[in-house]
Amino acid sequence: MPYPYTRRNLFLEPEFYEYSQFDKDLIQPEWSEQRLAFAASLEAANPPQPAEKPPSPKTEGAFELRDILSGIWRGDLDEDDFQTEMGALAALVAKFEIFRRLFKTYDGKLRKLPDAEVAAPSDYVLLARILCRECADSELSYLVSTLLKLTDMLTSLPPGTYAGEDRANLRNIIRDEQKLVETWSGRVKQDATT
C-alpha cells in the first residue's frame, strides 16, 4: 500500500493527522519511498509555464509573506516590524499547523489582510527550507513534525508544479528530511538499548 498521506492534493483537501492509524512496519519505508520517488520525478517532469499575472498593488502596512520568509532565511528580518526571526517563524508555523494555509500578505502582527491571496507553493518551499535548517540546528522534534507535514503537502502536488530553483530546493528538502528522520530514529533506538 502506498504512503497514505499524499494521495490527494493537500492544498485543496488538507490533512490534520488526528488519531492517525498506520502499520508500524510499513509507515517509514512507505514514506521514504514516496519522497524518493517524488524527488526522482522532479527530474523528468515538464516545468510549468511562467505565469503572466501582474503583481498585486501594494497595500499600506502590508508585508509580503515572501519578504518575511526571505528575511528569516537570511537572518535580516526587520526587527522594528517583527519582534524576532524565531518569533515570526513560530507564528507562521502555528498558522500552518492550525489552518494548513498561508497567505501572500499579512499585517505587521502577522494577521491575514482582507482579500489576501493564498500563498504560492514556492512560498511553502521556502518555509520548508527554513524548517530544515532550524531542525538541523536544534533539538526541536515539533519542528520536524511540522516539516514532515509541510513536505507531505508539497509532494502531494504534481512534480511539474515546481520550476528551476524550487525543484532543486525541494530535492534538498527531501534529502534533509530523510536525514532528520534517520537521526531521530537512530536516537530512539540507541536510547532503548542503553
Add this chain to the structure above:
Amino acid sequence: MPQLDELGFILAPTVRSRAYVQFFVEQDIKPQNAFLIPGEERGWDGPDTVEVTLPNRERPFLFRPGVPARTTAERAGWKLIELPDADINSAACVARLSLPDADILIYSGLSKALLKKQTLDTGVRFLHAHGGYLPHYRGSTGFYYSLLDKGKLGMTAIWINAGIDTGDIVARRWYDPIVGLDVDYVQDPVMRAQLLADVINERLQSGHYPVVQADGVHPLHFVIHPVLKNIALDTVRP
C-alpha cells in the same frame, strides 16, 4: 472509605474514564457524584486484565480496559447523574452542571471536547490530567514528543482555563514507558489516573491541593506526524 464531598467526576464512554474510576475505586476514594456523558462505549479487544507497574506502588495496578466506567462506578456505589447531551458545552449540560453538586469536577470527557466559556463560567473548577509534562509539552500528543525527546512519558494535573493546556499546574510527573504495553489505551490513561488519585489523596491528607510553579512559557506542540509517532512508539515496542 474516604469521601470528598467537594469532588465529582465527568465521565465519558472512553477507556480513560474506565481507568479513572477503576483507579479511584481501588484507592477507596469516593466522590460525591459522577456525571455521565451519553454515548456508545468503546470496544476493547485486548486482554481482560492488564498489569500496569507504576511508581510509588508496591504492587501493579490491575486495569480492566474493557469494563465501562459506569459499571465500575455503579458497583462501588457512586451516585451517578446522566447528562442530557453528549456536548458538554450545550445549554442543557451547562444548566445541569450549574446546579449545586460538587465544586470540583475531574474532567474526563470525549476526545477533542474542550470546555468552552459557558461551561467554565458555571462556578465549578475543572481538574484535568494532561498527557504531557507541562508547561513544556502542550498539545494533545505531548507525550509522544517527550518519548522522542527524553524517552519518557509526562503527565500533568491542571485546573482547566480558557487556554490550551495553560491552566495552573497542580502536579506533574515523569514516567518511564513500559515496554510491551499499549500507550494510548493503557499507559496514558492509567498514568493520568494515578496522578489524579495522588492529587486527591494529598488533598485528603493535607487539606490543600498541591501547586506547582510553571517554569517558563513553551510553544504548543501540534499533533505529531505519523512517521515521528511511529518512531516514538519504538520506545515501548518489545
